[in-house]
Each structure stands twice: as structure tokens, then as C-alpha cells.
Amino acid sequence: MGEIDPMQAMVALFAAIAFAAIVFILVNPYTSGEKKAEKRISSISKSGVRTSERRGAADQASARRKAVADTLKDLEARQKSSEKIDFHLRLQRAGLKITLKGYWLMSLAAGAGCTIVSLIAFPTAPLAAPIIGFVGAFGLPRWYVARATKVRQTKFLKEFANAIDVIVRGIKSGLPLNECLSIIARESPEPIASEIREVVEEQRVGVPISECLDRLMQRVPLAEVKFFAVVIAIQQKSGGNLSEALGNLSGVLRDRVRLQMKVKAMSAEAKASAGVLASLPPIVGLLVYLTSPSYISLLWQLKTGQLLLLGSAFWMSCGILVMRKMINFKF
Numbered sequence: 001m002g003e004i005d006p007m008q009a010m011v012a013l014f015a016a017i018a019f020a021a022i023v024f025i026l027v028n029p030y031t032s033g034e035k036k037a038e039k040r041i042s043s044i045s046k047s048g049v050r051t052s053e054r055r056g057a058a059d060q061a062s063a064r065r066k067a068v069a070d071t072l073k074d075l076e077a078r079q080k081s082s083e084k085i086d087f088h089l090r091l092q093r094a095g096l097k098i099t100l101k102g103y104w105l106m107s108l109a110a111g112a113g114c115t116i117v118s119l120i121a122f123p124t125a126p127l128a129a130p131i132i133g134f135v136g137a138f139g140l141p142r143w144y145v146a147r148a149t150k151v152r153q154t155k156f157l158k159e160f161a162n163a164i165d166v167i168v169r170g171i172k173s174g175l176p177l178n179e180c181l182s183i184i185a186r187e188s189p190e191p192i193a194s195e196i197r198e199v200v201e202e203q204r205v206g207v208p209i210s211e212c213l214d215r216l217m218q219r220v221p222l223a224e225v226k227f228f229a230v231v232i233a234i235q236q237k238s239g240g241n242l243s244e245a246l247g248n249l250s251g252v253l254r255d256r257v258r259l260q261m262k263v264k265a266m267s268a269e270a271k272a273s274a275g276v277l278a279s280l281p282p283i284v285g286l287l288v289y290l291t292s293p294s295y296i297s298l299l300w301q302l303k304t305g306q307l308l309l310l311g312s313a314f315w316m317s318c319g320i321l322v323m324r325k326m327i328n329f330k331f
Helices: 006-032 034-081 087-094 100-121 128-172 177-187 192-204 209-219 223-238 242-266 268-291 303-327
Strands: none
Touching: 087 100, 087 128, 087 209, 100 128, 128 177, 128 192, 128 223, 128 242, 177 192, 192 209, 209 223, 223 242, 242 268, 268 303
């Protein structure tokens, strides 16, 4: 055997040492637990970040809930402070462009007309004339105002969802809220155009949007208008996607209108029956008076007949109120 060259032996030794060092460096993190510690530290840091993100989202959600609660409390406080409704506001709700003086003059004219008609129709019952005149002066005008208010609010509610859709499309296209309201005031049908026009004109003179919507709720006391005011007020205070919120509100309003139409369709038969039953006694009495007045006139000529008429009117009123309670649904 030949002798081993010392130089080659040294090179081989150094190569072996270098290889062993490289192997040790690569294997040591896995055998000593450093890799596991790094993984554990990274997992702990990621969980901390996730926890902080969750806490941030929870804090943001709680802040929005608090803003919603504060807004609802403010609206309820304002509504309670303005519970006393004067007659001028009632005329505004009915959409009647008359003054209080004109209203009372028309009421007196209606009372005088009803009194004259009563004297002509029932000459043998003079006591009925002042009663009918009182009802004509104070009851008939108020009934007309209430009826006009209901009709106007129904028309407003019918177009309110379309108006909100106009706002949603305008905001998505980059228009501000004021310009969207101006478009509704110009192009929407009545009565929603006049009401939104009032809001736009109040904003032009510097009234805040929250106060404008409060006045709108006073003129149009509907739950849908209150929802709209709450959404706008929350967006003004805490921010958020107004178009998405109003789009959801529009869908809710359409569902409410659809439910209202369904309830009316289901209760139409009961309302027709109640109307027939309530109108049958006075119609029969009128027909009997036209055919044989001497036969039925004993009811208001004799005290016994007058007592019977009062009792019949009382029980008829009770029956009408019971039927009205049965066919009116809250939704």
C-alpha cells in the first residue's frame, strides 16, 4: 500500500468538517426546538392580530349600535316634545291651503247648511235641527280634514319607495344628497314633491338636515318617514354606505306596502258586510219615511219612540265600533 498524502488527508478532513457543520446548521433548528418555537411565536402573533381585528370590528359594531340607539332616543324625545298638535299642523297634514279663519268660516257655513236641511227634511222635529247643525259645524269639517289627511298620506306612501330609489341611484352615480332631494322635488308626483320641496328650501336657508327631517315627520307622521329620518341621521353621525342602507329601506317599504295590500284584499269581504249591516237600518228608515211618513213619524213625536231611537242609535254605534275593531288590522 502507498503512503497517504498528508495534504489530501487535510483536504478530506476539512471537507468532512465543513459537511458536518452544514448538516448541523440545517438539522439543528428541527432537533433543538427552535423551529417549533418560531412557529409557536408566529401563531401567537397571528392570533393576536386576529383578536385585535375582531375587537376592532366588535368596537365598531357597538359604536354603530350606540349611535342608532342615541338617534332613536333623540327622535323619540323630539316627538314627545311636539306631541301637542295645533290645528294649523292638521291642515298642513291634510294639504289644505287655507287659514284657520277660513276653516272656521267654512265650518259655520256647513253648520248653517245642515241646520236648514234638517228643518226642511224634518219639520215636525225641531229639536233635531240644532243637533244636526252642531254636527255639521264641528264634526263634518274635522271628518273631512281627517279623511283628506289619510288620503294624502296614502298617496305619499305609495311613491315614497320610488323616491328613495331615486336617492339611491343618485348617490351611486356620485350626486350629493341635497341634489337627489332636489330631483325628487322637481320630478316626483304630489304630495311627495311638495313635502321634499319644503325640505330642500329649508336646507337652502341653512337649516340642518336632521331638523328638516323632524319637520317632515311632523307634517307626515308615518313610520316609513321615521325610518328614513333615522337612516339619514345615523349616516350623518357615524358614516357608512348610505346607498346600501337606503336600498334596504326601500325594499322594506315595498314589502310593507305589499303586506298592506294583502291585508286589504283579505279583509275586503268583512268590510263590505260591515258596511251593509251598518247602513241597512238608516236606509230602511228613510225608505219607510218616504213611503209612509205618518207611520214612522211616531218614533220622534212620542217620548217612547224618542227613547227607542236613542237606544237604537247607542246599540248601533256599539255594533259599528265592534265591527270596525274586527276588520282593522295593525301591520
